Amino acid sequence: xxxxxxxxxxxTRDAGKQKAVFGVFLILYLATLLGNFLIVVTIKISxxxxxxxxxxxFYLSFADACFSTTTAPRLIVDALAQKKTISYKxxxxxxxxxxxxxCMEILVLxxxxxxRYVAICKPxxxxxxxxxxxxxxLVILAWVGSCIHSSAQIFLALRLPFCGPNVIDHYFCxxxxxxxxxxxxxxxxNLLVVSNSGAICTVSFIIxxxxxxVILYSLRNHSTEGRRKALSTCTSHFIVVVLFFGPCIFMxxxxxxxxxxxxxxxxxxxxxTPLLNPLIYTLRNVEVKNAMKKLWCSKT
Numbered sequence: 001x002x003x004x005x006x007x008x009x010x011x012t013r014d015a016g017k018q019k020a021v022f023g024v025f026l027i028l029y030l031a032t033l034l035g036n037f038l039i040v041v042t043i044k045i046s047x048x049x050x051x052x053x054x055x056x057x058f059y060l061s062f063a064d065a066c067f068s069t070t071t072a073p074r075l076i077v078d079a080l081a082q083k084k085t086i087s088y089k090x091x092x093x094x095x096x097x098x099x100x101x102x103c104m105e106i107l108v109l110x111x112x113x114x115x116r117y118v119a120i121c122k123p124x125x126x127x128x129x130x131x132x133x134x135x136x137x138l139v140i141l142a143w144v145g146s147c148i149h150s151s152a153q154i155f156l157a158l159r160l161p162f163c164g165p166n167v168i169d170h171y172f173c174x175x176x177x178x179x180x181x182x183x184x185x186x187x188x189x190n191l192l193v194v195s196n197s198g199a200i201c202t203v204s205f206i207i208x209x210x211x212x213x214v215i216l217y218s219l220r221n222h223s224t225e226g227r228r229k230a231l232s233t234c235t236s237h238f239i240v241v242v243l244f245f246g247p248c249i250f251m252x253x254x255x256x257x258x259x260x261x262x263x264x265x266x267x268x269x270x271x272x273t274p275l276l277n278p279l280i281y282t283l284r285n286v287e288v289k290n291a292m293k294k295l296w297c298s299k300t
Contacts, residue, residue, distance in 0.1 A: 003162035008084045022079035029072040035278030036065040046291040052130040060108045064274035067101035071172040071270045091173035100150035107142035113211040121218045198253035205245040236284040244273045
């Protein structure tokens with residue numbers, strides 16, 4: 001027998017808690033969409049936010065909104081549904097989309113760190129290196145990289161044979177919980193998952209850490225004002241990086257075991273990070289705040 005649909009157990013089986021899950025996550029998801037939509041529109045329309053950093057922030061917010069949309073709506077709807085089923089095709093689509101936009105977010109964060117590195121360490125050559133053409137090429141490479149990563153993941157997922165058990169103890173389809181249900185030895189496939197997702201998370205995190213250490217080191221020669229401004233920008237980037245990569249590394253760099261805490265950790269990076277990103281970037285960034293005030297207050 002081949003499995004045509006899966007049953008998602010969701011975050012909790014308690015009826016009372018499910019109502020709370022529905023309410024809380026509906027508000028969080030709408031806030032995520034609103035926050036990221038505001039940033040996308042502000043950057044697109046504003047004349048003052050034309051620098052590469054905001055060009056990349058535009059794509060980060062876009063990826064955030066899409067990444068959140070791959071998991072949150074299903075979690076919200078299933079919280080009130082009696083039958084929490086997801087078809088095989090839908091499940092595979094979710095695996096692809098979540099990994100595509102998740103990887104996009106990671107690669108854009110690396111581009112943002114590279115942009116800050118060039119701005120702080122090579123200020124005289126900044127406009128030459130980070131030309132609009134170069135930024136566009138980098139973003140296209142990020143799209144291609146995400147596509148390669150998620151294609152590799154879906155290739156692994158489609159090869160898993162399911163012959164009976166179809167209950168996923170999670171709120172969305174991902175490779176780790178699917179590996180538990182497959183009726184085959186998943187040791188090799190899990191190694192491939194770890195070497196794909198796990199390596200992307202860990203290597204990216206290390207690259208980002210090194211880039212911020214280099215940036216901080218080169219700030220010694222800057223004026224107090226320049227140092228303060230650069231530190232403020234880098235701090236907000238660094239907070240986002242830690243919040244996103246901590247849970248990712250925890251999920252994808254280990255043997256094929258699932259822990260009860262996995263769902264909580266997954267909530268953190270699938271719903272928490274996309275919500276916090278716009279908050280962190282706007283609350284800590286005077287230029288974005290001013291552009292938003294100008295744009296939205298002049299309309300009212």
